Structures are given as C-alpha cells and as structure tokens.
Amino acid sequence: MRSLWRWIVSSSVFLSITSVHANGWNMPRGVTDVSGEIYGLHMTIFWICVVIGAVVFGAMFYSLFRYRHSKGAKSANFHEHTTVEIFWTTIPLLILVGMAVPATATLTKMYDASEADLDVMIIGQQWRWRYEYLGEEVAFTSNMSTPRAQISGEEGFGEHYLREVDEPLVLPINRKVRFLMTSDDVIHSWWVPELAVKQDTIPGFINENWVNINEPGIYRGQCAELCGIDHAFMPIVVHAMEEAEFDAWMVERKEAMKQEALGVDREWEMQELMARGETVFESICAACHQSEGQGAPPAFPALAGNARLIEDREWHIQTVINGVSGTAMPAFRNTLNPVELASVVTYTRNAWGNDTGDSVQPADIARRLAQ
Amino acid sequence: MAPKLPPTYPLEHSATTAAGSQAPTHHAPPRGLLRWLLTTNHKEIGSLYLIFSLIMFFIGGIFALVIRAELFQPGLQLVNPEFFNQMTTMHGLIMVFAAVMPAFTGLANWMIPLQIGAPDMALPRLNNFSFWLLPVAFTLLLSTLFMPGGGPNFGWTFYAPLSTTYAPPSTTFFILALHIAGISSILGAINIIATILNMRAPGMRMMDMPLFVWTWLITAFLLIAVMPVLAGVITMMLMDINFGTSFFSAAGGGDPVLFQHLFWFFGHPEVYIMILPAFGIVSVIIPTFARKPLFGYPSMVYATASIALLSFMVWAHHMFVVGLPLAAELFFMYSTMLIAVPTGVKIFNWITTLFRGSISFESPMLFSLAFVVLFTIGGFSGLMLAISPADFQYHDTYFVVAHFHYVLVPGAVFAIMAAVYYWLPKWTGHYPNERLAQWHFWLSVIGVNLTFFPMHFSGLAGMPRRIPDYALQFADFNMLSSLGAFLFGFSQLLFVLGVVLCVRGGKKAPAQAWEGAWDLEWTVPSPAPLHTFETPPVFKRPTP
Structure with a gap:
C-alpha cells in the first residue's frame, strides 16, 4: 500500500518536473515593455499569494497536528477576539492597495493607443x-x-x-x-x-x-x-x-x-478559373462547406448537388458576394477580389458532380461590385 | 419581529413529541412512484433533490471525461470539434444548474427545517413543484443532444451572436429548459426565505441560526435577485432567434456586449450561489470535529453578506478584454479585489476555530479541511485574475479553467460531500463506512489536484479554453490532467457505493451522531422520522 502511494507521488512529481523542463509553464515575459510589466505584476502577486499561503496553511497544519483529539487535546472555548478580527481585515486591505497601485499604472499605459506609427x-x-x-x-x-x-x-x-x-x-x-x-x-x-x-x-x-x-x-x-x-x-x-x-x-x-x-478585364479560361477556385475554396469555404462540398447541415448546407445552386446562377453569385443575412454565410465582397470571387463561384458550380458547365468571368463580378 | 410559531397539524398532534413521531396511518402517503411524485415532505423532497443531483453529477462527469479523453493527446481521436463543443457546453450547464445547485437545495430541504426546529418547509406543495420542474427541464436540455444540428455548442456562457444567429436550431429548447430550471430555483429560494424568516423555533434569533441556514438565507436572496436577469437575457435571445429582434445583433443595431453585461450580472452572483452554502456547511462541520465553537460567528455572517453585496458590483471582471473603458476596468478591478477581504476573514475564522481545538479526522472533517486548503488556492488564482492588466494574459485560458474548478470541485462539490457524510447518520440512522469514505476522500483529493493543478501551467503557457485540439507544447500537462480526471471520475463510484451501503445498513447512529455536534438536528432520533418538530422545540442558546 505504502509503496503504491510512493510510486504515485514520485511518478507524478517526476512527470511534472519533466514537463516543466521540456516546455514553458509560466507566462512568457514577452517582447514589449507592457508584456514585461504584466509579467512583473503576475510574478509579484504570485509571490504575495505564496507567502500568504505559507502563513495561513502553516497555521492550519500546525493546529491540525498540535491539537489532535487522538493525542488527548482538550478544546478551548474562545470564539471571539475583536482586535484580531480588525487586524486580519485591515492587513489584507493594505496588501490589496499595494497591489492595485502598480496594476493601475500598467493598465493606464495599456490604454494609451495614441500617436501610433x-x-x-x-x-x-x-x-x-x-x-x-x-x-x-x-x-x-x-x-x-x-x-x-x-x-x-x-x-x-x-x-x-x-x-x-x-x-x-x-x-x-x-x-x-x-x-x-x-x-x-x-x-x-x-x-x-x-x-x-x-x-x-x-x-x-x-x-x-x-x-x-x-x-x-x-x-x-x-x-x-x-x-x-x-x-x-x-x-x-x-x-x-x-x-x-x-x-x-x-x-x-x-x-x-x-x-x-490584375486580369480582371481579360477573359479567363475554365481551367484557370477552376484551379484558382479550388485554392480559394480550400482556404476560405471548406471550413464550413467541407472540402467535398458536403457541408454540415443544418448550419452549413451542402453545395455538392445543391439544386438551387445548380439551377439559379444569379442567386449563387449574389449569395457569395453579399452573404445571407441571419445565417453564418458572410458577405465576401470586401474580403475577396473579383478574380477570386469569379473563380470560386465557377469552381463550386462545376466541382463534385455539380457539372453545370457554366463559368463566371471576373469582369462580370467587377461590374456587379461597382454597382 | 418575533418569530411566528410554526403551524400545527391537529390530526397528528396527539402522538407527537419534540423528537418526532411516526405518521398516523390514516395520513399514510400513497405508495410506490406516486408517493415520490406527490410528496410534500421536506425530507423526501430533499432526498429527491440529492438523488437527482447525483445522477446529473455523473452525467456531467461523463461529458467531462469525453472532453478529457479527447484532450489526452494532441490531434483529434475520439470526437469531432462540433461534438466537443456540445460536451463543454453541456458539462458546464449540467454541473452548474443540475448538479451543484440542486444538491445545495436538497441539503437545504433536509436540513434547514431540522436546524431551525421547524416541522417542514413553509410552502410544502410549492416545494414539490420546484423539484419536479427540474427533471422536466434537464430531460429537455439533454434531449437537445439528439436533435438535428446537435445540442448547444456555444459554451455554458452562451455568448451572442454565437448562441443566436449562429446557433443550432435546438437553442430554443435550451432556452425553455433554462427558463424552467430558473423558475424552479426562484420558487425554491422563496420557500427557503419564508421558512427561515417565519418558522424558527421559539427563542431562536437570527443570530442564533447555524451558519448553513444563514448562508442559505443570503443565497436565496441572491437567487431571487439574479435568476430573473437570466430569464430576461434568454428571452431576449429567444426573440432574436425566432421573432426577428436585434438585441444582440450588431447588424440590426443591437449590441453583442450587452449580452455579456446581462449574463454576468446574473453569472457572478450565480457563482456565489454555488459557494455560499458551501461556506455554511464547512462552518458547521469544522466546529463539530474541532469540538470548539465557531470562531467569529457574527463576522462570518457579515462576511457572507458582504460577499453577496459585492457580487453585484464585480460582474465585468469576466469582460476585461471586451474593450471596456479604462474607468470601468479600474472600478471592476478594485471591487473584485475587495472580495478577498471578507473571503479572507472566513478562512482566518475557520483556522482560528481549529486553533486550540480537539480535532479528529472523520470523513466530513477531511472533506471540509480539503475544502479550506483547495478553495483558498482557488481564491489566490482568483485574486491574480482580478488584476486587470494580468487578466489580459489569463483571460479565456486554462488558468481560468483551473481557477473556477478549484473553487467549484474541491470547493462546492467537496462541501456537498462533506455534508452528505456528516448528515448521512441523521438521514439513514447508520454511519457511513469510514474506511470506504477515507478511500473516496484520498483518491478524490489526488484526482482533483492532478486534474486541475497542471491546468494553471497549460493556461499560463498559452492554452486557450474550449479547444478540442492543441499545440504540442501543452501535451504533457494535458495528459496529466486527463489521467487525474479519470482517477477523480471513477473514485466517485466509491461515493455512490458508500451512500448505498449506508442506506442499507451499517453501524447504528444515536441521535447525536457526532460528539461535538450541537445543532437542533441532533436532538431528533437517527434516522430522523418523517415528521419532526411538530411541536416546536424550545431553543436554548449554548452558554460558553
């Protein structure tokens, strides 16, 4: 029994020490003046807590050890002491004020975003x-x-x-x-x-x-x-x-x-649009609609085999440009350029068996965005 | 105002003594399930609450183990991120609303009438209704996991717009479930206040009440104050989702940050709702096993009241990184730090109670002592989190997860277990098996610390909360946490075993089951008969 405990304790101590050495285990000091100050605050309050903890737990474990019923301790009967109670209300208050002063200074600094380059x-x-x-x-x-x-x-x-x-x-x-x-x-x-x-x-x-x-x-x-x-x-x-x-x-x-x-004005080949579209789809759309276009209904509808998408080209383009209000579908008019918009629409109209065969030209998208 | 005499029941009066009696046969309750469905007896309803809470503790615990199993090593092995998010959400919701809160309400139901010498709760039928709302609410909540699109997946704090515009369709059911649970809490709180204010034994002043009663009285006021705020905020969500309003949608002129203000105005008092009764339990148990009166009883009461008042003024410390103005950051930093003062007073009082006592270490005492130590550690990390500039680094990391689990698991949950071991002799007439209880205690203490202590480190090193997969530098700490979680989780089976064995038999307990226990509940026989204090006892102030 005792050896089991020793094994558990020693192995967990060992594990924690190895992880401590292998990796970071504390807040990083960072590479800005502010991050250094925050690190300093963090360590200061940490050590204050350690000291308070040592005193409080020290008193507690002393009492637990010293006044054991099994060792025949007789209990006293006191239950009030106004001076002591005032003392341990005031001292923590003072410590807190001591912590609040540097914290306030750092915070004020963090809030000054003026005169940026x-x-x-x-x-x-x-x-x-x-x-x-x-x-x-x-x-x-x-x-x-x-x-x-x-x-x-x-x-x-x-x-x-x-x-x-x-x-x-x-x-x-x-x-x-x-x-x-x-x-x-x-x-x-x-x-x-x-x-x-x-x-x-x-x-x-x-x-x-x-x-x-x-x-x-x-x-x-x-x-x-x-x-x-x-x-x-x-x-x-x-x-x-x-x-x-x-x-x-x-x-x-x-x-x-x-x-x-560039290239908004020229005519794009289907293959070019599909290749560019696949890249855009993978980096932007696949997180929700999944890389095979199967989606994750009901929040994220499937694009593969989506009847409305296949039949209604105009709706498809509008959806990608303007998003769908009240759903997770954002408007991409400001985040993607016309080439990317045209190619991703073309891609989704032709990938995974959608096979509409039609394409959307960047120039067409640019005209719509300008409206 | 003089306390009102409790109502008397003429039909049963003839056979009663202060120590209680068997219910007369013509008043026998219905048998079988119907008895539990219709009961208005505070002890039976208390048991229902406790059993419900224990079941939910295990369901929430299974969710936690799913989380910890996925996080055992980097990469996605067991669940997909969508289900992982449902697990973190449901774990939080179930543990807060269905495990910890009902457990305290169950203890209140059982023990408040016994501790103040009342025959029952003031509003027994309301009491029955409050309880039976809970299984309805949480069956509904759990059923969302099987609905299309899955259950709530936005964290137990359900920040808008993730929980409105971007939420799964089942969110409306989640809102309804929370409404029902909220009504249950409010009704329970009203009942507790009515009982404590009106039904104390003749001669028992407010300042004579056991601290468990005091802390519950204050908690009940907190509940009445903040559950309606929760009801308001989820109703606004309901409107946003189903009726086209834009309370929290910026696109319609609403404000997503308003959601957080409202939620945390409820949420911060809510965390004290989960810890104040624990303070009360520990304040009752420590003097018993130190065989010495509680040190600083009045200051304990005032500290509890101060914590409750301060809890309404600190909510935005959960929102230090949402972009509050500097003045607000400073105000909420100072007010939050202030909470350390009354909390410190409590801890000093407990330790001074131990000082020059005559201390023995039965299982309720062990859990209470672990509470004091580990809750204090959670208090320290809370103080660190209060320092707003440092919170920019701590916020939403595992450091926060470590902090609130230290105050909730070895805090609230250990206090509940201490209470169960302490009062089991009164409930069942038998002592729990002490050897089993000690195994349960030590395995729980090791498990809890192995689970949550490494989380401080992973958080400080930069691991955000609520992620199903993590960068490689966090792997060791996560593996330790997962091992600890499984140890802690499975140790709880010993708790169930101990309780079941204790109900079925064991060493017989006398009326005063613990040598140093002096509150009124120890004057009625063990097990406490179904009806107690039908004739009010005369409360005698202990003379030191």
Missing part, C-alpha cells in the same frame, strides 16, 4: 484572421496552414502544429502599431502571449489595442474566444522585423497586391 485593422472571421494595413492598400487573410491530415492523425505532427499560417501578420519593431479590431461574424479574441495583447473582436464594434515590439522574431498565438467549430484552428503568427526590412516587405507586398488584382 502604423494602424492595422484586425478582423476576425470564422475561422481565419484578416489583416488590413490602413492607408497602405495592403490586406490579406491569414489561414491555418497545418494540414487536416495532421489533425486526423494520418500524418505526423509538424513542429508548429496548429500554430502556423499561410501568411503571417508582419510588423516592424520599435514602432508603435495600433490595432483596430472587429469581427465579421461572431466574437473572436486576438491573442499573442509574447505581445501581451488579448482583445475581443466584436461584430459592430471596433476595439483598440497597441504594441511596440522590442525584438524581431516570430510570435505565435491563437483565437481565445469560443467562436464555433474551428475555434481551435484559428492561429495567429506575427513576424516582427527590423524597420528597414519591414519597409522593404511593405513595398513588395503592395506590388504583389497589384499583381493579384
């Missing part, structure tokens, strides 16, 4: 992030890039399992970056522990937060507010660069945005 709009969408560099005409969505086969166990886990994206948010170091945060559908929460930024993105509201990163690097986080089926699969990757490097990236990215939007 760069504004980035962060938009939560089921289940991806969209980043828009305001005034720079650079915007993109950032999807998880971990293959579904890793999640289902058909492939081994990659190094950054569930914490990797197709396109990270790129930020400069040593510049104050203001985040403006909102959501297109439900409430999400954008969180990167190393930056100590966690802020809900709420449909219809714009929240504000900011960072000033001190060290270049890649920082990973994920959505922190339950937002539906793929809540766990909505990672955030921030790539913090030296300022010059960032400026170069920005120029390059602007050029790439221009290239992507």
Whole structure:
C-alpha cells in the first residue's frame, strides 16, 4: 500500500518536473515593455499569494497536528477576539492597495493607443484572421496552414502544429502599431502571449489595442474566444522585423497586391478559373462547406448537388458576394477580389458532380461590385 | 419581529413529541412512484433533490471525461470539434444548474427545517413543484443532444451572436429548459426565505441560526435577485432567434456586449450561489470535529453578506478584454479585489476555530479541511485574475479553467460531500463506512489536484479554453490532467457505493451522531422520522 502511494507521488512529481523542463509553464515575459510589466505584476502577486499561503496553511497544519483529539487535546472555548478580527481585515486591505497601485499604472499605459506609427485593422472571421494595413492598400487573410491530415492523425505532427499560417501578420519593431479590431461574424479574441495583447473582436464594434515590439522574431498565438467549430484552428503568427526590412516587405507586398488584382478585364479560361477556385475554396469555404462540398447541415448546407445552386446562377453569385443575412454565410465582397470571387463561384458550380458547365468571368463580378 | 410559531397539524398532534413521531396511518402517503411524485415532505423532497443531483453529477462527469479523453493527446481521436463543443457546453450547464445547485437545495430541504426546529418547509406543495420542474427541464436540455444540428455548442456562457444567429436550431429548447430550471430555483429560494424568516423555533434569533441556514438565507436572496436577469437575457435571445429582434445583433443595431453585461450580472452572483452554502456547511462541520465553537460567528455572517453585496458590483471582471473603458476596468478591478477581504476573514475564522481545538479526522472533517486548503488556492488564482492588466494574459485560458474548478470541485462539490457524510447518520440512522469514505476522500483529493493543478501551467503557457485540439507544447500537462480526471471520475463510484451501503445498513447512529455536534438536528432520533418538530422545540442558546 505504502509503496503504491510512493510510486504515485514520485511518478507524478517526476512527470511534472519533466514537463516543466521540456516546455514553458509560466507566462512568457514577452517582447514589449507592457508584456514585461504584466509579467512583473503576475510574478509579484504570485509571490504575495505564496507567502500568504505559507502563513495561513502553516497555521492550519500546525493546529491540525498540535491539537489532535487522538493525542488527548482538550478544546478551548474562545470564539471571539475583536482586535484580531480588525487586524486580519485591515492587513489584507493594505496588501490589496499595494497591489492595485502598480496594476493601475500598467493598465493606464495599456490604454494609451495614441500617436501610433502604423494602424492595422484586425478582423476576425470564422475561422481565419484578416489583416488590413490602413492607408497602405495592403490586406490579406491569414489561414491555418497545418494540414487536416495532421489533425486526423494520418500524418505526423509538424513542429508548429496548429500554430502556423499561410501568411503571417508582419510588423516592424520599435514602432508603435495600433490595432483596430472587429469581427465579421461572431466574437473572436486576438491573442499573442509574447505581445501581451488579448482583445475581443466584436461584430459592430471596433476595439483598440497597441504594441511596440522590442525584438524581431516570430510570435505565435491563437483565437481565445469560443467562436464555433474551428475555434481551435484559428492561429495567429506575427513576424516582427527590423524597420528597414519591414519597409522593404511593405513595398513588395503592395506590388504583389497589384499583381493579384490584375486580369480582371481579360477573359479567363475554365481551367484557370477552376484551379484558382479550388485554392480559394480550400482556404476560405471548406471550413464550413467541407472540402467535398458536403457541408454540415443544418448550419452549413451542402453545395455538392445543391439544386438551387445548380439551377439559379444569379442567386449563387449574389449569395457569395453579399452573404445571407441571419445565417453564418458572410458577405465576401470586401474580403475577396473579383478574380477570386469569379473563380470560386465557377469552381463550386462545376466541382463534385455539380457539372453545370457554366463559368463566371471576373469582369462580370467587377461590374456587379461597382454597382 | 418575533418569530411566528410554526403551524400545527391537529390530526397528528396527539402522538407527537419534540423528537418526532411516526405518521398516523390514516395520513399514510400513497405508495410506490406516486408517493415520490406527490410528496410534500421536506425530507423526501430533499432526498429527491440529492438523488437527482447525483445522477446529473455523473452525467456531467461523463461529458467531462469525453472532453478529457479527447484532450489526452494532441490531434483529434475520439470526437469531432462540433461534438466537443456540445460536451463543454453541456458539462458546464449540467454541473452548474443540475448538479451543484440542486444538491445545495436538497441539503437545504433536509436540513434547514431540522436546524431551525421547524416541522417542514413553509410552502410544502410549492416545494414539490420546484423539484419536479427540474427533471422536466434537464430531460429537455439533454434531449437537445439528439436533435438535428446537435445540442448547444456555444459554451455554458452562451455568448451572442454565437448562441443566436449562429446557433443550432435546438437553442430554443435550451432556452425553455433554462427558463424552467430558473423558475424552479426562484420558487425554491422563496420557500427557503419564508421558512427561515417565519418558522424558527421559539427563542431562536437570527443570530442564533447555524451558519448553513444563514448562508442559505443570503443565497436565496441572491437567487431571487439574479435568476430573473437570466430569464430576461434568454428571452431576449429567444426573440432574436425566432421573432426577428436585434438585441444582440450588431447588424440590426443591437449590441453583442450587452449580452455579456446581462449574463454576468446574473453569472457572478450565480457563482456565489454555488459557494455560499458551501461556506455554511464547512462552518458547521469544522466546529463539530474541532469540538470548539465557531470562531467569529457574527463576522462570518457579515462576511457572507458582504460577499453577496459585492457580487453585484464585480460582474465585468469576466469582460476585461471586451474593450471596456479604462474607468470601468479600474472600478471592476478594485471591487473584485475587495472580495478577498471578507473571503479572507472566513478562512482566518475557520483556522482560528481549529486553533486550540480537539480535532479528529472523520470523513466530513477531511472533506471540509480539503475544502479550506483547495478553495483558498482557488481564491489566490482568483485574486491574480482580478488584476486587470494580468487578466489580459489569463483571460479565456486554462488558468481560468483551473481557477473556477478549484473553487467549484474541491470547493462546492467537496462541501456537498462533506455534508452528505456528516448528515448521512441523521438521514439513514447508520454511519457511513469510514474506511470506504477515507478511500473516496484520498483518491478524490489526488484526482482533483492532478486534474486541475497542471491546468494553471497549460493556461499560463498559452492554452486557450474550449479547444478540442492543441499545440504540442501543452501535451504533457494535458495528459496529466486527463489521467487525474479519470482517477477523480471513477473514485466517485466509491461515493455512490458508500451512500448505498449506508442506506442499507451499517453501524447504528444515536441521535447525536457526532460528539461535538450541537445543532437542533441532533436532538431528533437517527434516522430522523418523517415528521419532526411538530411541536416546536424550545431553543436554548449554548452558554460558553
């Protein structure tokens, strides 16, 4: 019996120690001044709790040991002592005031998002992030890039399992970056522990937060507010660069945005549209409608064999552009460009045996968007 | 105001003593199922509540084990994310509304009349109705799991618009179920208040009541104050879903954050509803086994009342990252920190009660002592969470999950188990098997800590709550938590075994089953007859 207990205790201690050494087990100190201050607050209050705990539990276990009935302890009969009670009401109050002062200072600092060098709009969408560099005409969505086969166990886990994206948010170091945060559908929460930024993105509201990163690097986080089926699969990757490097990236990215939007005016081949459409569908639509278009009714209708979709081309296009109000289907008019819209509509009209044979041209979509 | 005399029942009066009597035959209750369906007896209704709560504790526990089994290792092995979300939601809803709350109501039904020397609850038929609403409500709630689109999948906090625009069709049934459960709670609370205020034994002042009665009185006021708020918020959801309103839909000019304000105005007092009666239980048990009067009785009462009042002023600490203005963040940070003061007073009082006592360690005492230690740990993490800047890192992570499970499992649930072991001799006339109870205790303590302590670390390291799959750095902590959860879960079978054995037989208990127990319930025989205190006892203040 006793050896069993010893085995359980020692193995659990061993397990906890090994996990502690293998991985992080505390809040990261982070790479901004604010995250450092928060870490300091966290550790201060932690040690205060440890000291209080030692005193309180010490007194408790002393009493439990010293005044055992089995050792013939006779109980006293006191049950009141006003001075003691005033004492242990006042002392905690003073400790609390001591904690509140630095906490207030840090919080006030965190709330000052003024005089930012760069504004980035962060938009939560089921289940991806969209980043828009305001005034720079650079915007993109950032999807998880971990293959579904890793999640289902058909492939081994990659190094950054569930914490990797197709396109990270790129930020400069040593510049104050203001985040403006909102959501297109439900409430999400954008969180990167190393930056100590966690802020809900709420449909219809714009929240504000900011960072000033001190060290270049890649920082990973994920959505922190339950937002539906793929809540766990909505990672955030921030790539913090030296300022010059960032400026170069920005120029390059602007050029790439221009290239992507090209070709709206020309006639697209069916094969081109299908190929582009499949990529868009996999990164944007498959989370709900599933990669074989089978959907997950009743919330997410099937597209494969969907009679209305096959018969009513006009309705299909309108649905993708404007969404369906009161359902989970968002409007994509602002998140996808005309080429992407045209190709994904074409793809869904022809994949998985839908075989309508018709296509939608980017120019047609661009005309509708302009109306 | 002088306490009113309890009503007397002329038909039974002749055969009664202060110690109770067998019900006369012409007043015999119907037999079989109908007896339980129609009973208006506080002891029988108390038992119904407790049995219901135990069943729901196991159902909610199975949901928890589904969650922990999926989280045993990274990757999706057992369930898909959709079902996982239904499990986290249902686990929370069932444990809060169907396990912990009814268990306390059951204990109140059994023990409040016995502790204040009343013959029954003030409103016995209402009492029957309050209970039988519960099986209806939770059968309805559980049935949503089998409906097309599945059951609620938006967390027990059901934030809009995930729970409105984006919710499965079964959400309307979830709302109805919660309405019914809410009515049950309100009626139960009214009954408890009426009983305590009107039916105390002659001579028993408010400040003579056992603390379990006091904490329940305050809890009942909290229930009456906040359950209507819950009813309001779910009705607004109902309107948004079915009747085209836009209370919480930004697209229609509504406000998703309003939902959270309303929900947490209910939700924060709700968490105290689940812990105040536990404070009462522990305040009754510790003096019994320390063989020494409770230290600072009046300050315990005032601390409970302060906690209850403060609970209405702290709700937005659940919303530190929704983008509150700075002034609001500061206000809710300060008010939340203040709660540590009365809570600290309680803990200091319990420990001072132990000091210079004569302490023995029967199972009710063990659970109560574990309560004090582990609840305090939950209190510490609560204090850390109150620090708003730090909460930006803690919020919605496993650190929060660790925190509230520490106050709810080794907090509320351990107190309920302590109460069951403490009062089983009174209910059944037999002592529970102490050896079995000790096994149950030690396995539960180890299981609970193995489950929830590593969650502090996974949360601090960055693992959000409510995810079915996680990054690799959280794997070790999750494996430990899952092992602990299965240990804790299966240990509870020992509890059931202990209770069943105790009902069927065991060492006979005298009226005063515990040496240091002095409240009124220990003056009636064990097991307590169906009718007790038909003639009110004369309450004598213990003279120190």
